[in-house]
Amino acid sequence: MHRELFYSFQAYFFDLDGCVYFGDALAPGATEVIDALKQSGKRVIFVTNNSRSSAKTIAEKLRTMGLETPSADVVTATDCVGTYLSERYGRLSIRAAGSDELCAALSAAGHIVVFDNEEAAVDAAVIGLDIAFDYRKLEMLGAAVGAGARLIAANADLSHPGLDGGKVPETGALAAAVEAITGLRAEYVGKPEPHLFAYGLERCGARPEECVMIGDNYNTDIVGGRGAGMRTIWLDGRTAAERSRTADEYRAADWIVEDLAELRRIMEGLDV
Amino acid sequence: MHRELFYSFQAYFFDLDGCVYFGDALAPGATEVIDALKQSGKRVIFVTNNSRSSAKTIAEKLRTMGLETPSADVVTATDCVGTYLSERYGRLSIRAAGSDELCAALSAAGHIVVFDNEEAAVDAAVIGLDIAFDYRKLEMLGAAVGAGARLIAANADLSHPGLDGGKVPETGALAAAVEAITGLRAEYVGKPEPHLFAYGLERCGARPEECVMIGDNYNTDIVGGRGAGMRTIWLDGRTAAERSRTADEYRAADWIVEDLAELRRIMEGLDV
Incomplete structure (x- = not known):
């Protein structure tokens, strides 16, 4: 080149x-x-x-590394899932397995994020990278999709490289478990x-x-x-x-x- | 008939x-x-x-239902995973995601079950139905397999029917997440x-x-x-x-x- x-x-x-x-x-x-x-x-x-941190958080990280960047120039799956769903389906009620920043971004895009312990039918089950993912959330998302909710995953990445050379489980691996239960393929938003x-x-x-x-x-x-x-x-x-x-x-x-x-x-x- | x-x-x-x-x-x-x-x-x-309860527990359940049954007549994935591994590969060190009864059965079959917080290379990563499954266990099993451990799943069932008609996540759904990270297919023991x-x-x-x-x-x-x-x-x-x-x-x-x-x-x- x-x-x-x-x-x-x-x-x-x-x-x-x-x-x-x-x-x-x-x-x-x-x-x-x-x-x-x-x-x-x-x-x-x-x-x-990245489906865990917002553009604002990542722009701040870049700034501390010496790369001054407006957060508008950072496009993250975290922020875009909500926007994508709004544009495509309008305002939805959502059960999410993901970070607080993902849930905040879903709310900011106009959706209603249902809390874990709330009994409610939802329009969509959304999965992001969730280090607090557990069996109960798997059951909860599976039940939501079983009852007719759309299954949405922030990205299809199965893992990302860890600092020690190992693989860090990513959104796609969590989505794989929900897909296994429901027999459906998630709708993926990221690259x-x-x-x-x-x-x-x-x-x-x-x-x-x-x-x-x-x-x-x-x-x-x-x-x-x-x-x-x-x-x-x-x-x-x-x-x-x-x-x-x-x-x-x-x-x-x-x-x-x-x-x-x-x-x-x-x-x-x-x-x- | x-x-x-x-x-x-x-x-x-x-x-x-x-x-x-x-x-x-x-x-x-x-x-x-x-x-x-x-x-x-x-x-x-x-x-x-069933990869959560031992034959003894299930025989007791049958007994309370009026079906008197010696536990030797109950063949469970819970008990057989360890036996299967012993017969095939000898004594192994194992990281497991599963019930206490599964871990006890693995120990009873002669294996060394490594505790979650113990740093150790292992010969096998074993998955059973684990209602305490979480992101950390997923990471731990993925790392073990990434470092060369065999991946073993008690059964390939993705879900079983819940009492409310919903689907209860089963061993195969948890294994799907580990398979997604590692790119390997688990060795399945059950039917x-x-x-x-x-x-x-x-x-x-x-x-x-x-x-x-x-x-x-x-x-x-x-x-x-x-x-x-x-x-x-x-x-x-x-x-x-x-x-x-x-x-x-x-x-x-x-x-x-x-x-x-x-x-x-x-x-x-x-x-x-």
């Missing part, structure tokens, strides 16, 4: 976890890449399947579905062909970005030499780089 | 929940059918995917796998062709019983008139009756 080609877009969509940061550590090159884009007058939008990308496009006022999606997760970032009509850069974590051995795996991303540090070298005209 | 044919077996294997009882209520006809078989010198074995049937055959000393399996769950009792080499009677909950409309669905069970009450009438020579 050439410097000029990389700079040819109007807006740059970045995934966050595994791309801009790893847990609480900023990725090498992230600050330089993003600052250089902003200084060139480009729009930078962050698009994350690779087009919804978060569409919200990001609205916020930066760009057309998809003017944008590039940059991320580490092939199945969500690259498949999703391409599905939204954007070009895509896959940070696949391997050097060019390692990649060359299995080049035919990689036809669907427009470009492949190792990580943001390699992207930075491209931007500085050091790699071609 | 004729009376003489029904009486032609040596041993009668019965499923429990949904067949002999529904939750805490004995099924109509259950006492009469089972007592009549015993009075005719037949062996009666109960085979259940329709042959293991519980094999233990039942050992206990009554009969050959499969001398036995009949009677149960309400087509996928576990009938498929499993047939797989174990037994003849099968499916209690499918519908009257003969209802069934006749879709007769071609039912080729895999040897006989189909509505419930134990119908079986009782057959035994008394009232139905042919």
Whole structure:
């Protein structure tokens, strides 16, 4: 990839976890890449399947890492599930398994979030990343769906990488248990579905062909970005030499780089 | 089905929940059918995917319902998981999500059950019906399997019918979440796998062709019983008139009756 080609877009969509940061550590090159884009007058939008923290919380995290970011430029599954449901189905009553921030976002989007111990029929059962998920919630969501509620999951991710190299259970794994009971497939909101990308496009006022999606997760970032009509850069974590051995795996991303540090070298005209 | 044919077996294997009882209520006809078989010198074995209660607990429940039963005649997934693992893999260290009775049965079979808060590599992660299942246990089992432990589930049942007509999450739904994280399929011990049937055959000393399996769950009792080499009677909950409309669905069970009450009438020579 050439410097000029990389700079040819109007807006740059970045995934966050595994791309801009790893847990609480900023990725090498992230600050330089993003600052250089902003200084060139480009729009930078962050698009994350995070279904636990709101945009405000994540923008604050980015700020403490040295990346000053308006929360409007952070598109999270946490905030968008409620908006998505409002636009599609109107105001709903909802039983949710998820973080307080997810529930607050659902309420902010106009829905009625029913409390765990409240006996009530609901329109939808919503699942986000819920570290307080338990058997009782599984039963509760299963019963809601059994009684006719829609089953909605913030994202289909099964796990995300933990700091110790292990896998941290994600929304999709919790949804799998509810799907198993109900025999239904959840309606998914996050990447690779087009919804978060569409919200990001609205916020930066760009057309998809003017944008590039940059991320580490092939199945969500690259498949999703391409599905939204954007070009895509896959940070696949391997050097060019390692990649060359299995080049035919990689036809669907427009470009492949190792990580943001390699992207930075491209931007500085050091790699071609 | 004729009376003489029904009486032609040596041993009668019965499923429990949904067949002999529904939750805490004995099924109509259950006492009469089972007592009549015993009075005719037949062996009666109960085979259940229950992975929460031991044979002793279930035999006690049957006793309070008026069905005097030695616990050796009750074959449960709860007790058999440990035996199965011992026979196949020897003594293992195990992280388990399951009831106290499941953990006790694993210990009784010679395994070392590692406590939740203990840091230890284990040979196997075992899942039973665990009403205390939560996100932390999901993470713990996922990590164990990620580090190389075998993934074992007591049974593949996704739910069982609740007293209010809803679905109660079962072992298979919890296993689905761990399978989602790990990308592996669990090794299942309960019906329709042959293991519980094999233990039942050992206990009554009969050959499969001398036995009949009677149960309400087509996928576990009938498929499993047939797989174990037994003849099968499916209690499918519908009257003969209802069934006749879709007769071609039912080729895999040897006989189909509505419930134990119908079986009782057959035994008394009232139905042919």
